[in-house]
Amino acid sequence: MGHITITQILFGVLSFVAIISGVLMIFTKNPIYSVLYLIITFFAIAGHYILLNAQFLAVVHVIVYAGAIMVLFLFVIMMLNLNKDTEPHKPAWIQIAAVTAGGIMMVTLVGALKGADQMKLAQPNDANIGLVNNLGKVLFNDFLVPFELSSVLFLAAMVGAVMLSKKNIH
Amino acid sequence: MSTYIIYKLILVVAVFAISLVIAMYSTYGERKIAGFFQDRLGPNRAGPFGILQPVADGVKMFMKEEIIPNVSNKFLFILGPGLAMLTSLCTSAVIPWGPDLVIGGVKYPLQVADINIGVLYLFGVVSIGVYGIMFGGWASNNKYSLIGALRSSSQMISYEVAMGISAITLIMITGSLSTTQIVEQQHGFYNEHSHWLSWNVFKNPLTFLIFFICALAETNRAPFDLPECETELVGGYHTEYSSMKLGFYLFAEYVNMFISSAVMALFFFGGYNFPWMDQIANPNAVAIIGTVVMFSKTIFFIFLFMWIRWTLPRFRYDQLMNLGWKILIPLSIANMIATGILLWATGRI
Numbered sequence: 316m317g318h319i320t321i322t323q324i325l326f327g328v329l330s331f332v333a334i335i336s337g338v339l340m341i342f343t344k345n346p347i348y349s350v351l352y353l354i355i356t357f358f359a360i361a362g363h364y365i366l367l368n369a370q371f372l373a374v375v376h377v378i379v380y381a382g383a384i385m386v387l388f389l390f391v392i393m394m395l396n397l398n399k400d401t402e403p404h405k406p407a408w409i410q411i412a413a414v415t416a417g418g419i420m421m422v423t424l425v426g427a428l429k430g431a432d433q434m435k436l437a438q439p440n441d442a443n444i445g446l447v448n449n450l451g452k453v454l455f456n457d458f459l460v461p462f463e464l465s466s467v468l469f470l471a472a473m474v475g476a477v478m479l480s481k482k483n484i485h
Numbered sequence: 486m487s488t489y490i491i492y493k494l495i496l497v498v499a500v501f502a503i504s505l506v507i508a509m510y511s512t513y514g515e516r517k518i519a520g521f522f523q524d525r526l527g528p529n530r531a532g533p534f535g536i537l538q539p540v541a542d543g544v545k546m547f548m549k550e551e552i553i554p555n556v557s558n559k560f561l562f563i564l565g566p567g568l569a570m571l572t573s574l575c576t577s578a579v580i581p582w583g584p585d586l587v588i589g590g591v592k593y594p595l596q597v598a599d600i601n602i603g604v605l606y607l608f609g610v611v612s613i614g615v616y617g618i619m620f621g622g623w624a625s626n627n628k629y630s631l632i633g634a635l636r637s638s639s640q641m642i643s644y645e646v647a648m649g650i651s652a653i654t655l656i657m658i659t660g661s662l663s664t665t666q667i668v669e670q671q672h673g674f675y676n677e678h679s680h681w682l683s684w685n686v687f688k689n690p691l692t693f694l695i696f697f698i699c700a701l702a703e704t705n706r707a708p709f710d711l712p713e714c715e716t717e718l719v720g721g722y723h724t725e726y727s728s729m730k731l732g733f734y735l736f737a738e739y740v741n742m743f744i745s746s747a748v749m750a751l752f753f754f755g756g757y758n759f760p761w762m763d764q765i766a767n768p769n770a771v772a773i774i775g776t777v778v779m780f781s782k783t784i785f786f787i788f789l790f791m792w793i794r795w796t797l798p799r800f801r802y803d804q805l806m807n808l809g810w811k812i813l814i815p816l817s818i819a820n821m822i823a824t825g826i827l828l829w830a831t832g833r834i
Binding site: 347354370371374375377378381382383386387389390393394446447 | 558561600601602605606608609611612613615616619620623631634635638639642645662
């Protein structure tokens, strides 16, 4: 141990906050509090991005997830006025099935992450790696096709959402 | 290093204090301007010309009885106004208020944080700002509050899209996400190299127009003040609030107005730049005049906000949504594409 840098302290604090609020998000009864904890988790993860010198990713993460997606979640919860009294009681077999499916998912994730320490880190200490400049160059040169494909996917999802929300389609 | 931290701390406190004082006197200014538009006097009892009216209002707010509805969610009810205030004060961090001061050969920038993604930081904080209203409106457990909160958040999300696209257009012109660089590119008033006025509003006025309309909607100001529309919703999202918690919501709106005015001055009207600024040799004189110019532009925009509020009637909700989704968004996309083609044709990119 001995020497602990400020980055390590920040990493520890952010990880603690992220994990604790993630766990609380699942265990809390009130859906509004779940949303609140999820927002805190997103902020902690954005902090991690900043530690990795990816400021652009951090801010976009906050704008998209905390600023847009969670607002829509809150919308749904507020409109339906969900709270613990109205939460439907699920039968035992659904609960068991959910636990089994979640457990399989976790085994897969652990298996996938076992080899993660052999991955080569992409110089996280390079202060310029996360700048918009470099990110844009990489996206539009090396990953142009996946990038464009994902935007087509987005467009399809948007059209689908508009179609679903239309009441009468002739 | 420690002088740097102390300097930044002083700057943070100064910006904080100035934001609050300007917000305070915006309430006074609003009432005076409303009085002028409606051919009456406005506040004129507390102090000469009613100048102490904001102080009296503040004391009144603090002294009033604080009511928390019995059935509401107490934690979220208190969190709401706090969050609204916090996010509205956060945005001032990336705004450059003036050119660098030079004292004893050391440069002191009049900006709290010069981050390379300043524009995105602004949008990030603005997108968080909706939570204060949403939590407050929901926790009140009142249908008017809930409708106000839902209106406010759907309005803010809708207009954020057009605002973001017009900001993309601006970024295409400036080629930078840093607020410092955006303001430095608008140096002076006339650019000899490009033979055109250097402020961004003269390069693309349509972007400014869209941005301005969206800023009105984002700050919940008239004609887009449907979240607190008195004729339909009593007081909107803050119906159940009393005492200083109500004060926080009202105050946050004025701070938001101040910051968005500053942002518009910065993005489109040259920030602290003014004509013939190169003729002044002393950098500190430029810094002081620049800061004064920046605040004058900001105050002009605050006045414009008030002028619009006391002139135009309120939109209907479907008109608001039509304007946002069917007019402003297509217009801003067309503007972005046209700007891109123009930049490509002139060889800028």
